[in-house]
Amino acid sequence: MARPKVALIGLDCAEPSLVFDRWIHDLPNIKRIMESGVYAPLRSCDPPITVPAWACMMTGKDPGQLGFYGFRNRAGYDYLDVGLVDSSQLNEPTVWDQLGKYGYKSIIMGVPPTYPPKPMKGCLVSCFLTPDQSATHTYPPELQEEIKENVGDYQFDVKHFRTHLVEELTGDIYQMTETRFKTAKYLLEHKEWDFFAMVEMGIDRMHHAFWHYMDETHVLHKPSPYHDVIFRYYQFVDQQIGELLEHIPEGTHVFIVSDHGAKKMDGGFCLNEWLIKEGYLTLKGPVTEPTPLTPDLVNWDKTKAWGYGGYYGRLCLNIKGREPHGTVPFKHAEKLRNEIIQKIKRVRNELGNLMNNKVFKPQKRYTTVKNIPPDLLIYFGDLYWRSVGTVGNGTLFVKENDTGPDGANHDYNGIFIQGIKNRDTRKFRRVDRLHITDVAPTILNIFQLPPMKGILGKAKVW
Template sequence: MARTRALVVGLDCAAPHLVFGPYVRSMPHLARLMERGVHGPLRSSVPPITVPAWTCMFSGRDAGELGLYGFRNRVRGSYALTPVRGDDVREKRVWDSLGEAGLRVAPLFVPPSNPPPGVRGVSAGCFLLPKGARPWTFPPSVGERLEARFGAYENDMTVHGDHVEPESVRDALWRMSAQHFDMAADVWANDDPDLLAFVDIGVDRFQHVFFEHMDPTHPRHDPTSPWNAEGERYFAHLDRKLGELLEVVGADTHVFVVSDHGARPLQGSVRINQWLVDNGWLALKDRPAPNHAVTPEHIDWRNTRAWGEGGYYARVWLNVAGREPEGTIAPGDFERTRDALRRELLTIETPTTTAPHRILAPDECFRAARGVPPDLMVFFGNLALRSLGTLGAGEVFTTENDRGADACNHDWDGMFVAAGPKLTARGPFDGASLFDVGATLASIFDVTRPTGTLGQDWSQR
């Protein structure tokens, strides 16, 4: 019987309307995979953020079950937030199930992997590792081998700020993405995994800088800009690296090219804490410095009913007695107060979009809610707008991100292409979810997933 092997290429934030639209003409290797298999939009997790989305994809668990609501999460019994770590993931991912079945696996750069997880095979840490952290692979000898061949591991680059030089960003991201593809090819050839899954964060970083040049619907798009061709050039570069990798893995390997979420033009930001102050929900002891987030030390908790955290969406918590250290809302008033706050938030108007806000409570979108979930998750303009945790000079709306220039926000749909011996060539497909990736991989390898995992098996459709 022929050996079953699979490769998953993760392109963080790759947008289907670009990949399957104008860019596919410059991506012949991806186009051939599309012809051989199935492709389409891939519905992301709630929330559609790198953390938790990749973990949702490979575990079959929603963000609430994972207890991961973003890059930072509440500490129970405290107002503090703490950065997520790889060992915060308690649920099995598909490579864990494969390893238990005696197969070799290689999850590389898959967030969150800080530190790199111990697996039956090889793993490598992601962009959440501190720059220069060692060891960055499991086992450490693999990282030493890779760096001897490809240079120091480039796990990320900083692209936000007021003085980003586009040429240096472009060149650095080309190098970083190439290194990630080359390292994946080396691991495939030398460590012989049955499953290799890697994530390149480069697309996400590229789009946050260049999206106004990539999407003609962007409010800042200039049709005469010489930078408008850079997006297609970058994706053509990724496709060339994909072609090189496909030569290494061979024609009998199942290949998935996926993104965890998409991207859309950023049309501005809503200062959630400024709005809460203005509308009597949040009281301050003192104001933070300009462009600095409101932190627990700034808040007068005895006179506060709600506070928020910025990001791709707003996380809003009520200050509940018995749950928070200085709670003011009686537990019996929780639902009434939450519903009142939701109604008020829905009335926020912004000058750049009339798209309705999408506001969800944990029990409306999660099967369980571990950790300390937000009481309300607010997607302003249904992701047309970001949320900011900073205060303005009295204004709630701003055209910028509080971290500097930013061109895009996340979107609900990523993309997928899947082809291989056990997958039927059927072309475009709608209705896929990121949970389907793990389900299909488990089926391809004939491995039983943990009870209750989400996702549909594409090989059976």
């Protein structure tokens, strides 16, 4: 029996309504893989955020098991003490860890969170969390000089995707994507591999920067020469995928996946302003212009809760014996949490309609809860609204993002395509009920290997 090969092409934030419906006939290489197998919307983790989502996909575990709940997480119980996720916090085994145990070699490129690089069986180029070229970003370490000599300077991300300088941004994204795929082709040709996985960040950056130009229902939409920028970029990515497939042997199982989708952003809901209005958060004095909430602004002795901004809302309670100046007795914390949930669900928008906010407790959503999760996770307006953490806005609703221009939020479903290169004998079909944690066991099943202990997903066979 021939030794199997699997190639996974990750397109961060690729949106199923665009790939499967609106533009599929303009994406011939993606369509060809679809026609050799199956495709489906892929339900992301909660929250549908890049760093936990890719980790969930590659481990089959949920964010509670992983112990991180976004790009930034509480590092301690001091107020606003948050730290960035890196690979040192990913303690659950990945697909390539499991493959390595059985002697299979992998090429891993740009899969979050893989900075700093860890030893593995094969080779690795770290992800967008890498600070810059000077940091050690490959395993083995000497690989980065080899890439520089044979490909050029590797690009981890674009510097500022929330910018009004959209012409410059567009060029930077194209350059990044071209460099990434060129590096991938080099590695496929020059390194031994059984499993290849790469993640390209460009679609995510394009969505956030240009969605409001494309979407005529967007609150910020106006006629613009940038209307088709996202469409043209999808075509460019499809072309890059076509060239990459030329370096992949016939019979290889090919996955094209995304960690979450995208949707228009109607605006931002000022979470901390709402907490002030409801009497849960007290500042030391008035703030009259938009200002990040920092510990020195808060009267903690009169505060019960505070929150963070982001694509979803994170709310923390000020609990006695846990936070330095806690005010909420532990025995009353659950009652307060339920009270806040009900109030958030009843919030109405500027037109007087219910926002359709979704709120959940980590302890009920996850199988286990590691490290320090928020006390509540909130999707404002069913993810059509982001969470704004600043105070001094003078309103609960803002149309502009408080961290820079941004036209899109994340959505629940990404894409899943599984096919076989140059196999046209199967009639392709759409399948349903697929979860991001199913990807890891499905890949391992191709190699006829058992899944990792504690995995939530199930292997899918079609």
